[in-house]
Structures are given as structure tokens and as C-alpha cells.
Amino acid sequence: MSKFRKEQERSAPAMNTASLPDIVFMLLFFFMVATTSKETDPTVKYTAPEGSRTEDLTPYKQRSEIDFLYLGAPRNPNRASAFKFGYALSLDNVVQATPDGLYSTNAVARWKRDKFDQKPARMIAPIEAVITCVKADQSAPSGLVFDIRKQLQDIDALTIAYSVKDKGVNKSSQ
Amino acid sequence: MANRDIPEINAGSMADIAFLLLLFFLVTTTMDKDQAYVRSIPKKIEIPPEDLPDVQKRNILAIKANSQNQLMVRNVVFSDPDMISDFILRFYQTSEIKNKPEENFPLYSTATLGLCDLRMAEMEAKIEEADKVGATDMAKFFSSALNEWDKKKKAIKLYGKSELREIDKQAHIRIEVQEATAYSIFTQIHNEIEEAVIELRNNKCKELFGEPYTLVKQRYNQDSDAKDKDILDLIEILYPARIIEVTPKN
Numbered sequence: 352m353s354k355f356r357k358e359q360e361r362s363a364p365a366m367n368t369a370s371l372p373d374i375v376f377m378l379l380f381f382f383m384v385a386t387t388s389k390e391t392d393p394t395v396k397y398t399a400p401e402g403s404r405t406e407d408l409t410p411y412k413q414r415s416e417i418d419f420l421y422l423g424a425p426r427n428p429n430r431a432s433a434f435k436f437g438y439a440l441s442l443d444n445v446v447q448a449t450p451d452g453l454y455s456t457n458a459v460a461r462w463k464r465d466k467f468d469q470k471p472a473r474m475i476a477p478i479e480a481v482i483t484c485v486k487a488d489q490s491a492p493s494g495l496v497f498d499i500r501k502q503l504q505d506i507d508a509l510t511i512a513y514s515v516k517d518k519g520v521n522k523s524s525q
Numbered sequence: 526m527a528n529r530d531i532p533e534i535n536a537g538s539m540a541d542i543a544f545l546l547l548l549f550f551l552v553t554t555t556m557d558k559d560q561a562y563v564r565s566i567p568k569k570i571e572i573p574p575e576d577l578p579d580v581q582k583r584n585i586l587a588i589k590a591n592s593q594n595q596l597m598v599r600n601v602v603f604s605d606p607d608m609i610s611d612f613i614l615r616f617y618q619t620s621e622i623k624n625k626p627e628e629n630f631p632l633y634s635t636a637t638l639g640l641c642d643l644r645m646a647e648m649e650a651k652i653e654e655a656d657k658v659g660a661t662d663m664a665k666f667f668s669s670a671l672n673e674w675d676k677k678k679k680a681i682k683l684y685g686k687s688e689l690r691e692i693d694k695q696a697h698i699r700i701e702v703q704e705a706t707a708y709s710i711f712t713q714i715h716n717e718i719e720e721a722v723i724e725l726r727n728n729k730c731k732e733l734f735g736e737p738y739t740l741v742k743q744r745y746n747q748d749s750d751a752k753d754k755d756i757l758d759l760i761e762i763l764y765p766a767r768i769i770e771v772t773p774k775n
Contacts, residue, residue, distance in 0.1 A: 494704025
């Protein structure tokens, strides 16, 4: 019996936490590598519509073969009347008028051209293949999307992507 | 003095620092991927051609949406957008096995290896002719046609049957929206088209090769295997997705 009593008296040794930083760093690196940060924070308000069976744009992002433009309501609601249908276009965080609003009508074409010219020389994709991803608000009028499309057609940037939020495949429809 | 040991640095707070960094990245990053429907825009035509070929009514599947976000397919008005994919399935499948001219849906034609060889020889002759005159545009056009027939020939070989039934060349899906139609309706139409076409392609691919089209495509995007490319080409010839987006009038 004396044997057991001895055991109870001994206090538990302190746990060695020296490897804890290693574990946490590992997690940290995982998140740093696995996530992509948002290109820009849009300067317009927008809620993406939902859809399924979409294409993942990550490979294009990794190759920088994609440019994003936002179409949504201006942050300041009083300014909405200055834009066609009350929706503003945001190109690289600069709020532009919609194609026939306040500013020059070829804002999209000029922006896309500039972006293409700034890409590094090792990028070999021609402008026809560089995607322009339209991130439009769910209630934005389609006419504006077609205005953008027209601008892109004029400069031969012939690939467009209509952004949606993926809700997964609807099981009932399968 | 010189022999005094350097005291060990307490690394106990290292974990705290690492946690802080970890939490920062957790909070600032968004996990959701960018998802979209990728479409190509037709090239701009400088001089509009004068005599456009007539497109038969049966070859057009017009999906329309008005400014009140009401949907219409072939003069049938409905509110549930899920019905669009059923229409598209019928559009493709009505004449798939056997031509049914009495139905108002596109007819299928049969391509054989012999026909491919014949057309390819024709195209080669035409390229030669165009080269002689120096019409580079025409030569380019014929060589792309030659390429197409070559692709078809490869597809028939992979298909393993003597002939391949393909939908009318003019058969297409047309999206007609109005200026004020909500963007969500526009993407919903794209969603339904994608759903129907992918369902057809998946089923066919499973039947022929034992795995769905989406899986093959995903693998091809990663590894660019030539064998996968041939499979994708065949399935895309069997069920082509020809989509026309009509610019709304003011």
C-alpha cells in the first residue's frame, strides 16, 4: 500500500510547451499560402447574385490574366442620381460614371488597355484572352453590363466573366 | 566575468506572437473563391455582311427577360427560372436519336470518317487556291475549317462508332434581356444554361468513359493531358454550347 501513497504525493511535471510556437507557425503559414486576399475593396455597394455550376477563377488570378470591375450603387446615396440608372462603375477603386454618364464614355476601354499594357512582358496571353470579370450588384440593370461588353468588344478584349456567388449544386435538380 | 554563462532567452511569449499573426491572417483573408460564368464576346465586324444566311426558327432557343424580370422561352411565359434548363434539355434531346422534323426543335446530321476526309481534301484544295491568289483572309478561314474537320475526325475515332450524330450547326441559345432587367436574372439564365449543358455532357461522358465531364475538365485544367483534351473535344462536339447574348435596344 505504501507504494501507492507515494505516487499520489508527487506533483505532475510542467508540460513542455516549447513546440507550441512551431505548431502555431505551421497553421499561420498554411493560412498565408492557402488564402488569397481580395484584389481591391470596392468603392461601390454591391451584393453578388447567387448561382451554381460556375467556373473557378483562381487559376486566372494566379496568372494575372483577369481584371475586375465593380458595378454597384454609390456609397453616398445622394449621388445616385448622377449616374445612369443610379449605378456607378468602380475601376480600381475610382468611381467612374457609367458609360454615358459624367465622364468619358471610353473609361472602360481605356482602363482595360492601360491594365493590359502594364502587365509584365513575360505574360504571353493576348488581350482577347485576358478575362474582364464584371462584379455587378444583383439588381443592377443588365443594360449597363452590355454597355461594358460593347466597350470591351471595341478594343478586342473578347473574354468576359459574369461574377456570381456559388451556392453549390442544387441537389433537388439532379 | 568572461566565463559567465549567457542566460537563456525566455521563448514563452513566442507562441503569443505567432497566435497574434495567425489571428490577423484569419480575420483579414476571405476564403470564398471568385466564381463566374466565362463567356466570349464575338469579334467586332467592321463591314456588316449583306446577305446573312437564314436561320430556321427551329434552331433558335430564345430566352427572354423583360424589365419586370418576367421570363419567356418560345412564347411561353413563366416565373420559375428552373424551367429554363428543362427547355434546353428538350432542345438538345428531341432529335438526338432519330430526327423528328414534326417537332419544332433542331435536327441532327450524321458525320462519318469518310465525310471528314472528303471535306478536309476540299478545304486543302481551297487553301491552295486562296494562296495562289494571295487572299490570306480566305486561306485563314479555310484552314480554321480544316482544323475543325480534323478535330471532328479525331472525335469520331475516339467515339468508337462509325458515325457521330451532331446537332444542326445553326442551333443556338439566345439570351434576350432588356436594359432594365436585373443582373441576377441575367446570371440566372446563364446558370440554367450551364446546368443543362453540364448535365448532358456529364451523362454522356460517364456513359463513354466512366467519369463525369466536370471531373475530366478539372483534371485537364491542372495537368493539360492530351488524352483528356481529346475527350473534352468529343463531348463538346456532341453537345456544343452556342450562346448568343443580344444587346438590348434603347
